[in-house]
Amino acid sequence: MTDENKKNSIDKVASAAGVSIATVSRFLNGQLDRMSEKTAKRIQNIIDEMNYVPNAAARQLMTKTSKMIAVVVANIEDYFSSEIFKGIDGIAITEGYTPVLFDTNGDEQQELYLIDKINQQNFDALIIQPLNVDANMIKKHLKRNIPVITVDRLLENSEWPTVVSDNYDVTKNVSNYYLSKGYTHAVIVTEPIGTVSTRRDRAAAIKSVYPDASLVEVNAKDNVAKKVKARIFADVDKKEKILIFALKERLVLKLAARFRQDFTNANIKLTGFAESDVLFEINPGLKLVRQNPFKMGVTTGELILSLLNSDEASVPAVTVVKADYL
Incomplete structure (x- = not known):
């Protein structure tokens, strides 16, 4: 605290405004319903004139709250x-x-x-x-x-309480959409699922539509496109229409960057989750799950x-x- 602010303590603000220290404390804590508008304006004017800055630690001791x-x-x-x-x-x-x-x-x-x-x-x-x-x-x-x-x-x-996206429902709806378009096999691309609820729910939703879906778990150091391509060639009939479903924006981004080069088969479709505008700008033709x-x-x-x-x-x-x- 500066010397000026030490001198201009809450009791001096109260004295100059002609109110009690308790009233100034209520003002500082936003309890304006406990004073008149005229009183609130007078306290604010005194605070501005005195260049008073409330001491956060002192306020915490008085109010038992840190805000x-x-x-x-x-x-x-x-x-x-x-x-x-x-x-x-x-x-x-x-x-x-x-x-x-x-x-x-x-x-x-x-x-x-x-x-x-x-x-x-x-x-x-x-x-x-x-x-x-x-x-x-x-x-x-x-x-x-x-x-x-x-x-x-x-x-x-x-x-x-918890706040979540509708991970299972939206993923299942998208999977059903592609099944109706003739995509008969899905490849799930995800970071290790483990017990992370978002990954678990999304993968389960895809498998509810594609029970035989291939699962490709990747880490930060993996060449994602190469790993997915190898799994497709190992698991899928070349005549099948394939849906690649990436469960995170970073993975969609890595696949989209190599998609035209590594996945030239017209029967392969990429989709997944995204939050930013980056993927839509890179590839406007992509259809993606957009969370908020x-x-x-x-x-x-x-x-x-x-x-x-x-x-x-x-x-x-x-x-x-x-x-x-x-």
């Missing part, structure tokens, strides 16, 4: 995760909350480490795009009783604010944000 929300995402380099955070941020700041971003970088142990750190700080709430699949694992590290909402992925043993991570973030932000603003707030156990097929 900060911890947001843990799976990988900030993914457009999906960054758009979720933008959506949360855009809605949270309207009620004076500051979202603080934590990036697990796709590492389950890093996620638990970050939750330990969050547990030691005075965050008012937690929003998490989880990597660990069991809520009990997260609860072991988050010992404070604060509102929690999960986004994008479902957790086992969880009573926390920004809207998911906004929805999550609205729900967490409901929980923060009322101890008796009731929010849905699962909120589904619809995806489109464009």
